[in-house]
Amino acid sequence: MSMVLSWLYTISANAFALGLVIFLHEYGHYLACRKLGVRVEKFAFGFGPELLGFTGREGTRFALCAIPFGGFVKPAGEDPTQANGVAPQADEYFGQSWSRRLIIVYAGPAMNYVLAFALYTGLIWAKGLPEPSKEAVIGNMMMGLPADKVGIEVGDRILSFDGRVVTGWDDLASSIHRSAGKEVSLGLSRKDKTLEVKVTPRMDDSGRQGVIGIMPKAEYRPVGPFIAMYESARLCWMQSKQTVTTIAGKIWKRERPDLAGPVGIFQMVSRAARAGWEDFLFLIGFISVAIGFFNLLPLPLLDGGHGAFYFWEGIRGRRPSPESMEKANTVGLAFLLSLLVFATYNDVLRLRADRAAKAAKTVPVETKK
DSSP: OHHHHHHHHHHHHHHHHHHHHHHHHHHHHHHHHHHTTOOEEEEEEEEEEEEEEEEOTTSOEEEEEEEEEEEEEEETTOOGGGSTTOOOOTTSGGGSOHHHHHHHHHHHHHHHHHHHHHHHHHHHHHHOEEEEOSSOBEEEEOTTSHHHHTTOOTTOEEEEETTEEOOSHHHHHHHHHTTTTOOEEEEEEETTEEEEEEEOOEEOTTSSSEEOSEEEOEEEEOOOHHHHHHHHHHHHHHHHHHHHHHHHHHHHHTOOOOOOOHHHHHHHHHHHHHHOHHHHHHHHHHHHHHHHHHHHSOOTTSHHHHHHHHHHHHHHSSOOOHHHHHHHHHHHHHHHHHHHHHHHHHHHHHHHHHHHHHHHHEEEEEEOO
């Protein structure tokens, strides 16, 4: 029974997190259409057959569909190939200028950033500004890095490094930084047990120091609402900047990007939901920024791809042909499906490696009395 309740809790947490992010993204498009006088034919959460739905007073069909991965807003006159030479009406999508269409496509990613900003601001204002603790206690971890693979968990207290007593977080961090590529032993305390794990720090993206993917426990300093808003905006900016630098670094070094697919996201949300409401809300903000940023990329089918077409239209003074847009969207669909398969493959490999490493390298030393 407890296993069933645990799974229901996990599924509910994932449904809420992803549902909120997707819904507000699509609501951004819907709201922009309404403000600009564009008629919306359908606002759907999910894809495929419709499970539930109703038609609003404005003629918009609001629907819940069978495949809960994504959603869409369908403005009237969105498909230029169906115009048959008839000029678009004033309340249709392509009846708007290229600049007004830009507002509609970028309203979705903008809403993702608004959601993240609101969640971060509320968390910082309510709980305080997080500052790294000096204790050698794991406060957070990165999936797929050495610490995660060998079974280290959030909340573990590191007691020793290669048999030497650890005096604090700075001591632990500097020891790890000096040990890239070398297997080391960490003694740690977890609840009523003392464990020993073997872990090999890997070189970070800068190529200057070893890392295992752990972060210190946070201690919170009370701040007012304006400081909370400033720090939230800075956090959104730093997350977006780090995404760019990480992707660029991987491409430059010709390394395989460590992308998380549906399985990886499900795992991250599940961990955060069990860690506490603060971690859960923070992760929703993190995912919202990630989805907003991804949709800004100038790839066909994404919001950024549509935006690139409209910028080109504004520069050249004429719209790309429906045929060229359709071909670009076909290429974009193939790329996005390939990316989804690749990310899911990464997730499966990560799960298999994690299970094997945890089974082989987590060794009980003693049980506290």
